[in-house]
Amino acid sequence: MKIGIGNDHVAVEYKKQISEYIKEKYGYEVINYGTDSTERFNYPVAGEAVANAVVSGEVDKGIVICGTGVGISLAANKVNGIRCVTCSEPYSALLSRQHNNTNMLAFGARVVGIELAKMIVDAWLSGEYEGGRHQVRIDMLKDIEERQKNR
Numbered sequence: 001m002k003i004g005i006g007n008d009h010v011a012v013e014y015k016k017q018i019s020e021y022i023k024e025k026y027g028y029e030v031i032n033y034g035t036d037s038t039e040r041f042n043y044p045v046a047g048e049a050v051a052n053a054v055v056s057g058e059v060d061k062g063i064v065i066c067g068t069g070v071g072i073s074l075a076a077n078k079v080n081g082i083r084c085v086t087c088s089e090p091y092s093a094l095l096s097r098q099h100n101n102t103n104m105l106a107f108g109a110r111v112v113g114i115e116l117a118k119m120i121v122d123a124w125l126s127g128e129y130e131g132g133r134h135q136v137r138i139d140m141l142k143d144i145e146e147r148q149k150n151r
């Protein structure tokens with residue numbers, strides 16, 4: 001399993017801690033698409049880079065972190081094929097995998113403490129998509145993307 005991770009200048013240290021946590025606990029490869037500098041860095045760059053890596057299959061899933069998790073998730077969700085959830089608690093993280101088949105997770109370094117973030121990551125990584133009745137809605141999301149391409 002390969003996880004792409006991205007961040008802006010607000011979340012440099014936080015990103016490193018989450019990367020180490022995933023590598024140590026799960027043995028997954030974590031590929032860094034974010035900045036390692038605290039110089040101002042615009043979150044859409046990292047959000048798009050991780051999202052492209054997910055859609056192309058370079059990585060299996062993506063995790064993105066900025067101050068609130070909002071801006072970087074908005075950038076990711078602009079990429080066709082991405083379903084990125086912004087979470088500040090584990091329940092939505094788990095359900096977003098089971099029902100929405102999310103392929104990216106976002107959270108805010110200024111919002112969520114690091115230990116809660118690890119619980120969110122655990123919930124999200126352990127969640128399995130349930131398919132079935134949920135697939136029709138995922139297909140409808142894809143339909144929206146197709147309609148937008150033709151506008």
Ligand code: RB5
Nearest residue numbers: 010066067068070071072
């Ligand atoms: C950067 O100041 C901040 O706007 C960014 O990290 C993020 O919170 C945006 O959504």
